[in-house]
Amino acid sequence: MARKILRINMADLSHAYEKVPEKWAKWAGRGLTSAIVADEVEPTCHPLGPNNKLVIAPGWVSGTPAAPSSGRTSFGGKSPLTGTIKEANSGGLSSQKIAKLGLAAIILEGTPKNGAWYTLVITKDGVEFESADDVLGKGMYEVDEILWKKYPNKPAVIGIGQVGEEKLSNAGISVNDPENKPGRYAGRGGLGAVMGARGVKAIVVDDTDGPGVEIADMELFKTGRKKLTDAITSHDLTKPNGGLNSFGTNVLMNIINEAGGLPTRNFSAGQFEGASKISGEMVAEMVEKREAGMTGHGCHPGCIIKCSNIYPDADGEELVSCVEYETAWAMGANCGIDDLDYVAMMTRECNDLGLDTIEAGNTVAIAMEGGLIEFGDKEGALGLYDEIRQMTPLGRILGQGVEATAKAFGVHRIPTVKGQSMPAYEPRAIKGIGVTYATSTMGADHTAGYTIAPEIAGVGGKVDPLSNEGKAELSLTFQAATAFVDSTGYCLFIAFPILDIPDGWAGMAESVAGVMGMDITGDDVIPMGKEILKIERNFNIRAGFTSQDDRPPEFMRYEKLPPHDEVWTVKDEVLDEVYAWVNGK
Amino acid sequence: MPTINITLYGDIAAHGGGRHIASLDLELPEGARIEDLFQTIGLNPEDRGYLFINAVLHDMPGLYASREVPLKEGDHVGIFSIRHMWPYQYRDGIRLSDDLKEAMKEHGEMRNTYRDQT
Numbered sequence: 001m002a003r004k005i006l007r008i009n010m011a012d013l014s015h016a017y018e019k020v021p022e023k024w025a026k027w028a029g030r031g032l033t034s035a036i037v038a039d040e041v042e043p044t045c046h047p048l049g050p051n052n053k054l055v056i057a058p059g060w061v062s063g064t065p066a067a068p069s070s071g072r073t074s075f076g077g078k079s080p081l082t083g084t085i086k087e088a089n090s091g092g093l094s095s096q097k098i099a100k101l102g103l104a105a106i107i108l109e110g111t112p113k114n115g116a117w118y119t120l121v122i123t124k125d126g127v128e129f130e131s132a133d134d135v136l137g138k139g140m141y142e143v144d145e146i147l148w149k150k151y152p153n154k155p156a157v158i159g160i161g162q163v164g165e166e167k168l169s170n171a172g173i174s175v176n177d178p179e180n181k182p183g184r185y186a187g188r189g190g191l192g193a194v195m196g197a198r199g200v201k202a203i204v205v206d207d208t209d210g211p212g213v214e215i216a217d218m219e220l221f222k223t224g225r226k227k228l229t230d231a232i233t234s235h236d237l238t239k240p241n242g243g244l245n246s247f248g249t250n251v252l253m254n255i256i257n258e259a260g261g262l263p264t265r266n267f268s269a270g271q272f273e274g275a276s277k278i279s280g281e282m283v284a285e286m287v288e289k290r291e292a293g294m295t296g297h298g299c300h301p302g303c304i305i306k307c308s309n310i311y312p313d314a315d316g317e318e319l320v321s322c323v324e325y326e327t328a329w330a331m332g333a334n335c336g337i338d339d340l341d342y343v344a345m346m347t348r349e350c351n352d353l354g355l356d357t358i359e360a361g362n363t364v365a366i367a368m369e370g371g372l373i374e375f376g377d378k379e380g381a382l383g384l385y386d387e388i389r390q391m392t393p394l395g396r397i398l399g400q401g402v403e404a405t406a407k408a409f410g411v412h413r414i415p416t417v418k419g420q421s422m423p424a425y426e427p428r429a430i431k432g433i434g435v436t437y438a439t440s441t442m443g444a445d446h447t448a449g450y451t452i453a454p455e456i457a458g459v460g461g462k463v464d465p466l467s468n469e470g471k472a473e474l475s476l477t478f479q480a481a482t483a484f485v486d487s488t489g490y491c492l493f494i495a496f497p498i499l500d501i502p503d504g505w506a507g508m509a510e511s512v513a514g515v516m517g518m519d520i521t522g523d524d525v526i527p528m529g530k531e532i533l534k535i536e537r538n539f540n541i542r543a544g545f546t547s548q549d550d551r552p553p554e555f556m557r558y559e560k561l562p563p564h565d566e567v568w569t570v571k572d573e574v575l576d577e578v579y580a581w582v583n584g585k
Numbered sequence: 586m587p588t589i590n591i592t593l594y595g596d597i598a599a600h601g602g603g604r605h606i607a608s609l610d611l612e613l614p615e616g617a618r619i620e621d622l623f624q625t626i627g628l629n630p631e632d633r634g635y636l637f638i639n640a641v642l643h644d645m646p647g648l649y650a651s652r653e654v655p656l657k658e659g660d661h662v663g664i665f666s667i668r669h670m671w672p673y674q675y676r677d678g679i680r681l682s683d684d685l686k687e688a689m690k691e692h693g694e695m696r697n698t699y700r701d702q703t
């Protein structure tokens with residue numbers, strides 16, 4: 001049975017199934033959310049107004065039998081934080097369940113009358129518009145519990161916390177994990193506020209007796225699935241007891257710190273003396289010492305990398321799942337805080353309130369720089385989340401993210417691009433990521449430019465990655481390849497084994513080709529990825545963005561970053577090269 | 586005799602008396618090199634991943650470009666297990682030693698690891 005679009009109108013509380021039009025037929029995941037947003041959302045609309053839409057789409061292989069680590073859901077719309085097009089994706093339960101209901105995408109549009117709030121219940125029989133009175137105003141931990149008690153079959157719960165209800169620009173969208181905790185987030189860009197603007201507190205997805213995912217060529221799919229699975233389970237980084245499985249993404253903390261690239265105290269230095277205390281190695285030690293929690297946790301069914309963790313408190317109770325690298329960095333090093341328990345407590349606050357942890361931690365760092373509290377004041381930092389919870393005037397400012405808070409406190413060291421704050425890699429030290437931060441269609445985004453099989457993608461051998469030349473072509477290639485992988489439904493971390501094991505790459509392409517009946521080889525990845533980027537770039541141009549927005553923050557050009565006293569040296573002309581091919585310039 | 590500080594990360598921390606992280610100061614003979622440091626702490630180079638000296642990357646998993654790098658008083662050496670990961674896009678543009686650049690040019694510049702993964 002062919003996939004369908006489910007269109008939900010919140011103005012008249014109706015829903016309809018539509019055939020996927022030919023122009024969208026080859027897309028899934030990010031490719032599809034961006035195509036729909038570009039076609040149906042006016043780029044100059046107010047992101048919180050009635051003309052923005054929230055689009056939710058699983059990837060090509062999501063919901064297929066045992067496709068490894070394939071549970072990513074893409075969420076798309078116009079971002080309240082950046083004003084650009086936005087795709088944020090999440091692990092958790094939603095992707096496979098939406099796909100198994102035979103849905104290519106869910107489009108949420110319109111605004112309920114009289115400020116009403118709803119919980120949408122999506123099953124094989126359609127959509128029920130339930131009152132959200134029982135969950136409104138509650139944090140996501142309680143919301144997930146209530147909805148699993150109310151609806152059988154352990155459904156996916158997509159939801160927003162109080163921050164999304166108040167439509168603040170740092171609102172993320174929560175997806176429950178297999179233990180029904182709100183630990184997986186489509187965090188960046190404020191799409192939780194867009195969901196709030198549609199009057200939807202939560203979406204329950206129950207795939208019981210759903211039609212499943214149609215696979216065009218089962219033998220090709222199985223061949224590809226095996227190759228990819230073998231690559232993932234044999235590579236040092238992704239195999240059982242490998243790097244990611246043992247220490248999670250927070251395995252990066254000490255490495256980036258040793259390299260002098262760990263943004264510290266609001267991007268004022270590249271090394272933090274307390275880095276080891278908030279690292280993935282320390283998470284593993286705490287789990288062992290407290291004999292509680294776990295590492296090697298899977299964020300969605302079928303994940304074979306299992307890089308997540310469950311962090312325990314001092315009493316051996318689960319405190320939060322999970323402490324990722326970006327989160328530990330934002331709450332920790334960038335705020336001068338070296339206490340992992342406080343990092344975990346602040347992470348839990350974000351998961352409950354519905355905040356993106358990167359933006360939230362960076363916002364606290366800005367408030368510290370502005371003198372509200374001192375760098376390193378862990379109690380003070382934790383207390384700021386109470387301000388947000390109570391929606392005090394200060395809390396509302398903090399809930400809007402870094403730029404709003406910087407303005408309120410007169411701070412000029414603002415580490416943002418297109419309104420979104422930078423993640424945990426200092427661009428003055430790691431210049432390649434700086435090119436991606438500056439030029440990505442999403443604002444400063446560390447997941448926009450993954451290194452994926454450059455030889456196969458046609459870059460290897462043509463560009464010297466060890467020099468400063470060719471950074472534009474490299475960044476574009478990485479961004480295009482990432483856009484493709486973001487459309488598959490696979491976790492982006494399959495990029496690690498694919499880079500070193502050619503069969504893994506072939507397997508990924510074959511599994512997608514098998515599901516969709518498309519003839520995909522390595523030669524198609526970059527062109528398809530560039531199609532997605534062109535859609536996104538043109539939306540941003542129509543929204544008013546120019547090449548002047550593809551720039552790192554000014555302070556990085558003159559403030560020297562210790563330990564190597566580096567400044568940003570990549571020329572603007574290089575940044576302009578990245579997207580010069582769009583519209584033939 | 587120069588004293589250097591080393592930090593060992595991951596399962597190789599056992600060579601420094603730690604579980605997942607061990608940091609220690611070591612006195613080495615004058616003219617000691619990385620190879621001598623490994624012998625002193627009993628670390629097999631094949632068990633080693635990334636290696637930093639004073640915030641400059643000197644080695645990658647599967648390579649041994651740092652073997653003959655001399656150590657001096659006050660140096661800090663950070664050594665990671667082979668299981669540690671550092672995707673290319675998160676190290677594109679960092680400080681590399683000249684020996685490592687040459688080794689990467691010979692074996693391929695953008696790999697996550699130079700150990701045989703098949």
